[in-house]
Ligand SMILES: [Ca+2]
């Protein structure tokens with residue numbers, strides 16, 4: 492059923508590309524996320540389908556909130572499954588750098604990989620207790636040094652090359668992942684904004700246009716995240732990851748991987 496959805500996605504994207512080829516002006520902006528259908532529309536998402544704006548956001552919050560929650564120590568082994576290298580079952584693929592590294596090199600030393608909180612834990616101060624700080628939908632393996640360079644910066648375009656960052660850029664107040672991770676980051680951040688609304692003892696996480704959010708429960712830069720969602724549509728890796736989290740660990744889904752067009756429908 493995943494394959495069916497991917498084929499639909501690609502056929503829509505190709506049709507759109509064919510239309511754009513006929514235009515004289517170069518199409519520099521990304522193709523907007525096309526409407527998709529998934530096997531979950533009639534079940535998991537049935538109360539959300541057809542809605543837009545705050546109504547859609549609220550409906551998705553209700554749908555994705557029931558979940559199994561992991562301890563922070565359990566996250567290590569989960570990431571070894573969700574982020575396994577499709578070409579080497581001994582390795583995980585690291586966010587931002589794209590490097591394939593041995594699962595056994597998890598830790599805090601140079602050359603290790605650790606647990607990156609894509610929604611930086613200081614933005615809302617949720618830490619590593621069970622909750623947003625252990626939610627697999629925004630936790631990814633990352634190189635220890637690249638993770639440290641990202642720190643708690645907001646996301647935006649621009650900056651200079653990150654050492655061993657796979658093409659990621661950074662400046663004093665923001666971080667730009669390599670192209671292949673841009674959409675992933677956008678969809679992870681926006682999942683967190685919908686999932687955490689302040690009703691469960693944690694802060695109400697929300698995206699905004701700032702790159703100076705510091706410890707506030709916000710993450711920028713929304714306009715750039717929307718652009719990244721359109722430029723880098725969900726990959727097979729991301730789809731498989733979402734499915735593994737749903738089937739095996741948390742039993743909730745990231746709606747923006749299933750329906751990337753819902754980003755524009757809400758924001
Ligand atoms: Ca991607």
Ligand SMILES: [Ca+2]
Nearest residue numbers: 684687688696
């Ligand atoms: Ca929220």
